[in-house]
Amino acid sequence: MVVLRQNGPSEKLKRAFRMNPDVGIGPVRLTFTQTARIIATMTKPEAVRRIKSYSAANGYVYQYCFFEVNRVLLDDTPAGEFIYAISADRATSFGLRIFVLQPALEAWARANGRALTSSEEYAVAKMRLFQAFDEGMVPRTREGAAELRLVVDESNLEELLRALNI
Numbered sequence: 001m002v003v004l005r006q007n008g009p010s011e012k013l014k015r016a017f018r019m020n021p022d023v024g025i026g027p028v029r030l031t032f033t034q035t036a037r038i039i040a041t042m043t044k045p046e047a048v049r050r051i052k053s054y055s056a057a058n059g060y061v062y063q064y065c066f067f068e069v070n071r072v073l074l075d076d077t078p079a080g081e082f083i084y085a086i087s088a089d090r091a092t093s094f095g096l097r098i099f100v101l102q103p104a105l106e107a108w109a110r111a112n113g114r115a116l117t118s119s120e121e122y123a124v125a126k127m128r129l130f131q132a133f134d135e136g137m138v139p140r141t142r143e144g145a146a147e148l149r150l151v152v153d154e155s156n157l158e159e160l161l162r163a164l165n166i
Contacts, residue, residue: 056133063087078102082125094142100152127160
């Protein structure tokens, strides 16, 4: 419910919602449809991205922030694609993709009696990012990042989960 405390709703609001022009001071009740229409016209705020730093074992300090996650097929295998915006020089940044393969998650779930939560899956992807930073595998160009394939599969899932105490 929206409450207008002026001398009634504005003419624009009356026209927009076909309200009774005789409404005086007091509450104006908007229907769900009317409220949804108002919300749809409001500008959406930009997502706030927290830029973080990581001091890698190789001596470099990288900056990164999580960008998005998608469900994709990687060589006909379902996977979670976690995209991070990274920078090694604080001047240029580019996207780096990490793939968490679904068969590895399913095998872990069968062995442990529960599936990983989405937060745990995100944490595994982030640990794989840190591992790439530490090993110096992260390229310094957008082109190099496009060619790099960082994957979490059966061979490294347990190690990454161990680092998280899971």
